[in-house]
Amino acid sequence: MTDQSAPWPTELRVSADRKTLTVAFDTGERHELAAEYLRVCSPSAEVQGHAPSQKRTVPGKRQVGIMKIEPVGNYAVRIHFDDMHHSGIFTWAYLLELGQERDKHWGGYLRELEEKGLGRG
Numbered sequence: 739m740t741d742q743s744a745p746w747p748t749e750l751r752v753s754a755d756r757k758t759l760t761v762a763f764d765t766g767e768r769h770e771l772a773a774e775y776l777r778v779c780s781p782s783a784e785v786q787g788h789a790p791s792q793k794r795t796v797p798g799k800r801q802v803g804i805m806k807i808e809p810v811g812n813y814a815v816r817i818h819f820d821d822m823h824h825s826g827i828f829t830w831a832y833l834l835e836l837g838q839e840r841d842k843h844w845g846g847y848l849r850e851l852e853e854k855g856l857g858r859g
Contacts, residue, residue: 745834746830747761761837803820813830
């Protein structure tokens with residue numbers, strides 16, 4: 739069952755260069771989410787693991803693009819990236835979180851790369 743009070747997406751648009759997903763919500767919020775950011779924060783088990791200790795830092799995705807997005811029920815989308823990753827299901831709530839908390843997520847990712855001696859590629 740869906741939470742009727744939760745923000746609902748009114749627009750999902752992939753940019754012409756396939757590097758940005760714009761998500762607009764019925765609250766008036768609009769977020770432009772880079773493909774690289776979405777890829778490295780994918781909610782997939784491949785990235786997030788099955789427990790916090792299994793979370794993986796994914797390097798080398800600076801040039802990744804979005805091939806397509808497809809609906810998953812009425813609560814999410816699956817994003818197909820051009821590196822063939824497509825197992826993450828991005829719920830509306832998670833897309834909103836990624837937009838609202840970009841500094842936290844992106845900053846954490848950049849710190850992890852540095853700590854592990856990895857690069858964005």
